[in-house]
Amino acid sequence: xxxxxxxxxxxxxxxxxxxxxxxxxxxxxxxxxxxxxxxxxxxxxxxxxxxxxxxxxxxxxxxxxxxxxxxxxxxxxxxxxxxxxxxxxxxxxxxxxxxxxxxxxxxxxxxxxxxxxxxxxxxxxxxxxxxxxxxxxxxxxxxxxxxxxxxxxxxxxxxxxxxxxxxxxxxxxxxxxxxxxxxxxxxxxxxxxxxxxxxxxxxxxxxxxxxxxxxxxxxxxxxxxxxxxxxxxxxxxxxxxxxxxxxxxxxxxxxxxxxxxxxxxxxxxxxxxxxxxxxxxxxxxxxxxxxxxxxxxxxxxxxxxxxxxxxxxxxxxxxxxxxxxxxxxxxxxxxxxxxxxxxxxxxxxxxxxxxxxxxxxxxxxxxxxxxxxxxxxxxxxxxxxxxxxxxxxxxxxxxxxxxxxxxxxxxxxx
Amino acid sequence: xxxxxxxxxxxxxxxxxxxxxxxxxxxxxxxxxxxxxxxxxxxxxxxxxxxxxxxxxxxxxxxxxxxxxxxxxxxxxxxxxxxxxxxxxxxxxxxxxxxxxxxxxxxxxxxxxxxxxxxxxxxxxxxxxxxxxxxxxxxxxxxxxxxxxxxxxxxxxxxxxxxxxxxxxxxxxxxxxxxxxxxxxxxxxxxxxxxxxxxxxxxxxxxxxxxxxxxxxxxxxxxxxxxxxxxxxxxxxxxxxxxxxxxxxxxxxxxxxxxxxxxxxxxxxxxxxxxxxxxxxxxxxxxxxxxxxxxxxxxxxxxxxxxxxxxxxxxxxxxxxxxxxxxxxxxxxxxxxxxxxxxxxxxxxxxxxxxxxxxxxxxxxxxxxxxxxxxxxxxxxxxxxxx
Numbered sequence: 001x002x003x004x005x006x007x008x009x010x011x012x013x014x015x016x017x018x019x020x021x022x023x024x025x026x027x028x029x030x031x032x033x034x035x036x037x038x039x040x041x042x043x044x045x046x047x048x049x050x051x052x053x054x055x056x057x058x059x060x061x062x063x064x065x066x067x068x069x070x071x072x073x074x075x076x077x078x079x080x081x082x083x084x085x086x087x088x089x090x091x092x093x094x095x096x097x098x099x100x101x102x103x104x105x106x107x108x109x110x111x112x113x114x115x116x117x118x119x120x121x122x123x124x125x126x127x128x129x130x131x132x133x134x135x136x137x138x139x140x141x142x143x144x145x146x147x148x149x150x151x152x153x154x155x156x157x158x159x160x161x162x163x164x165x166x167x168x169x170x171x172x173x174x175x176x177x178x179x180x181x182x183x184x185x186x187x188x189x190x191x192x193x194x195x196x197x198x199x200x201x202x203x204x205x206x207x208x209x210x211x212x213x214x215x216x217x218x219x220x221x222x223x224x225x226x227x228x229x230x231x232x233x234x235x236x237x238x239x240x241x242x243x244x245x246x247x248x249x250x251x252x253x254x255x256x257x258x259x260x261x262x263x264x265x266x267x268x269x270x271x272x273x274x275x276x277x278x279x280x281x282x283x284x285x286x287x288x289x290x291x292x293x294x295x296x297x298x299x300x301x302x303x304x305x306x307x308x309x310x311x312x313x314x315x316x317x318x319x320x321x322x323x324x325x326x327x328x329x330x331x332x333x334x335x336x337x338x339x340x341x342x343x344x345x346x347x348x349x350x351x352x353x354x355x356x357x358x359x360x361x362x363x364x365x366x367x368x369x370x371x372x373x374x375x376x377x378x379x380x381x382x383x384x385x386x387x388x389x390x391x392x393x394x395x396x397x398x399x400x401x402x403x404x405x406x407x408x409x410x411x412x413x414x
Numbered sequence: 415x416x417x418x419x420x421x422x423x424x425x426x427x428x429x430x431x432x433x434x435x436x437x438x439x440x441x442x443x444x445x446x447x448x449x450x451x452x453x454x455x456x457x458x459x460x461x462x463x464x465x466x467x468x469x470x471x472x473x474x475x476x477x478x479x480x481x482x483x484x485x486x487x488x489x490x491x492x493x494x495x496x497x498x499x500x501x502x503x504x505x506x507x508x509x510x511x512x513x514x515x516x517x518x519x520x521x522x523x524x525x526x527x528x529x530x531x532x533x534x535x536x537x538x539x540x541x542x543x544x545x546x547x548x549x550x551x552x553x554x555x556x557x558x559x560x561x562x563x564x565x566x567x568x569x570x571x572x573x574x575x576x577x578x579x580x581x582x583x584x585x586x587x588x589x590x591x592x593x594x595x596x597x598x599x600x601x602x603x604x605x606x607x608x609x610x611x612x613x614x615x616x617x618x619x620x621x622x623x624x625x626x627x628x629x630x631x632x633x634x635x636x637x638x639x640x641x642x643x644x645x646x647x648x649x650x651x652x653x654x655x656x657x658x659x660x661x662x663x664x665x666x667x668x669x670x671x672x673x674x675x676x677x678x679x680x681x682x683x684x685x686x687x688x689x690x691x692x693x694x695x696x697x698x699x700x701x702x703x704x705x706x707x708x709x710x711x712x713x714x715x716x717x718x719x720x721x722x723x724x725x726x727x728x729x730x731x732x733x734x735x736x737x738x739x740x741x742x743x744x745x746x747x748x749x750x751x752x753x754x755x756x757x758x759x760x761x762x763x764x765x766x767x768x769x770x771x772x773x774x775x776x777x778x779x780x781x782x783x784x785x786x787x788x789x790x791x792x793x794x795x796x797x798x799x800x801x
Contacts (some may be wrong), residue, residue, distance in 0.1 A: 047740035074738045089721045092740035136718040136788045293447055
């Protein structure tokens with residue numbers, strides 16, 4: 001497949017391409033671009049969550065404000081499809097979304113971790129279920145409005161994921177779970193553009209929603225109040241909220257107070273701790289099993305090391321222990337400066353708004369990876385993703401399981 | 415692109431004769447049927463002629479026909495108009511949402527509702543209906559033919575059960591009208607719903623048969639239209655269209671149209687069954703209306719099949735569309751005991767009077783090849799995401 005490494009955009013012969021349309025500017029512009037290029041474009045929107053389901057439950061608003069799968073967004077997408085003259089369908093993946101995104105989202109919070117539902121949705125819904133639907137209806141490729149670049153590197157014989165040309169919009173942090181198979185069937189036409197350029201293009205294509213504001217919050221949690229969402233969801237399921245209440249303690253074991261549940265906290269959180277002390281206090285560790293919330297000063301949030309699990313590798317095929325057969329014909333062998341033999345030097349990003357920091361990767365037991373930063377990083381948070389970069393190339397990534405060598409020994413069960 | 419429409423249980427195209435009958439009533443003959451003058455008289459005559467045509471289709475008296483805005487309104491009138499707080503109502507688990515959700519609303523309003531089940535062929539058992547009777551049962555509402563499977567329900571037996579027990583019997587005959595003979599005398603029903611757009615009349619038209627002498631509470635208040643059973647200026651062109659479509663349907667039934675249509679349906683169904691493995695008919699073995707077949711194809715998603723077929727020019731349907739347009743698994747198939755997967759892997763094919771032999775040939779060619787493609791991809795795509 002031909003590539004244009006300089007733009008990050010794959011040039012493809014005219015073919016059938018499904019576009020994941022959310023009713024927003026980005027994906028609508030993608031549909032317009034591909035249509036203008038002469039492809040057979042089919043618009044698809046996933047129905048993932050029924051916003052009315054929990055409306056009015058457990059203090060949830062009666063009037064639904066959330067953006068996910070709102071009828072207005074579907075109408076917007078349908079309108080764009082009509083204006084472009086492309087077929088458009090809404091596909092129902094609510095069951096899969098509940099199983100693979102909503103449920104884990106809740107379980108993670110109740111285990112004292114801070115989840116990223118967007119990555120789960122990309123891995124399980126957009127680039128799995130929706131890509132499958134796209135192929136079933138006769139589309140060869142799936143295009144999305146993500147800001148990222150995807151291209152084939154003949155030298156490595158691998159599909160590469162690269163950061164978007166616009167670093168402020170780059171979404172590769174949420175895309176680290178894509179497999180070679182998925183990348184080979186994916187187009188990110190906006191990867192070489194910035195937002196003003198996309199809006200300009202939307203205007204050129206006369207898209208009525210060119211000025212529509214961006215969405216930010218977690219799509220299925222109206223107003224962003226995830227605690228209320230968890231309460232309402234469990235009540236609807238006839239389940240009681242597991243009791244993860246317990247003590248609020250300092251690192252040296254001093255009890256400062258009581259809290260109502262670990263899911264109310266996030267590592268690095270300062271406000272809402274309910275205790276008053278002379279110096280600022282931060283959450284530095286959450287232990288769901290023991291219901292323990294550990295607090296400390298700003299310096300206690302710093303750590304150099306994390307253990308990542310459930311890894312996915314993109315530019316290399318895996319991380320090999322030092323001393324492994326260097327002649328083994330792995331596609332990653334020729335990669336410079338990243339080689340597949342540990343220790344591998346990368347920059348690593350530990351949350352969406354984090355500047356990737358220099359670090360070294362080494363294999364750890366059970367297929368996990370130890371990430372050691374050159375400089376201590378603040379508030380490394382279990383449940384978040386860690387994504388490894390070599391320049392703008394995504395090497396791979398995984399989920400932060402624990403932060404060792406500090407008091408932050410986290411229960412990884414569940 | 416060639417487009418073939420096999421979703422006539424959703425809606426049917428207007429027949430040209432129906433459109434021609436309606437046309438003058440949009441233009442020169444625009445009167446209000448309640449007016450005294452010439453224009454009004456002409457409109458009134460047209461409405462009453464249509465009423466007679468609809469009555470003839472159902473073997474009722476013209477005065478027993480109330481025109482409505484469609485099947486849903488007629489169902490609402492036939493249910494809410496006959497029931498009061500504290501009453502018990504019997505319906506089934508496979509009703510159209512117009513009846514199903516009306517009955518759920520009755521529950522909220524202080525009525526009790528029994529939803530009788532169906533067997534694996536999608537048939538309601540008369541004994542189950544009889545067994546559900548209570549001293550305070552006021553109404554039985556059971557459909558005449560199911561919209562998804564086409565299965566014809568034993569409404570005559572249920573009608574006599576209702577008669578013996580002295581309770582009202584309403585039947586939603588939206589999917590039966592124009593496909594099988596309807597005789598309200600034989601059914602012994604007190605109310606019966608039909609919809610215009612399922613019989614090649616325009617959308618927004620329908621009628622409720624209400625047996626003479628039945629006291630029904632109007633659900634829409636206003637003028638004294640429709641013998642004070644449904645207020646609002648008559649939709650004269652629509653009613654004329656419904657009357658014309660009823661005339662055509664009656665003639666079609668009397669001249670053996672149903673046998674020709676069921677032969678076409680059977681050829682479609684049997685050709686697909688013999689062209690592939692792991693396929694079957696939902697409701698097989700039960701009596702069905704001549705235009706409908708509902709097929710399951712294991713190892714696929716009905717939703718993907720409907721989309722893939724639409725992209726090839728064949729319109730069919732699967733399950734129920736929710737407000738966004740996404741498909742939800744059919745409550746009818748689930749009520750018949752189909753596993754969730756198979757309910758999701760089912761599609762409905764429904765023929766209309768405009769359906770041709772070539773249309774059927776096209777479907778016979780396109781459906782097996784599309785199912786085969788879907789199956790080819792599904793097992794091959796077993797790569798699990800890592801996270």
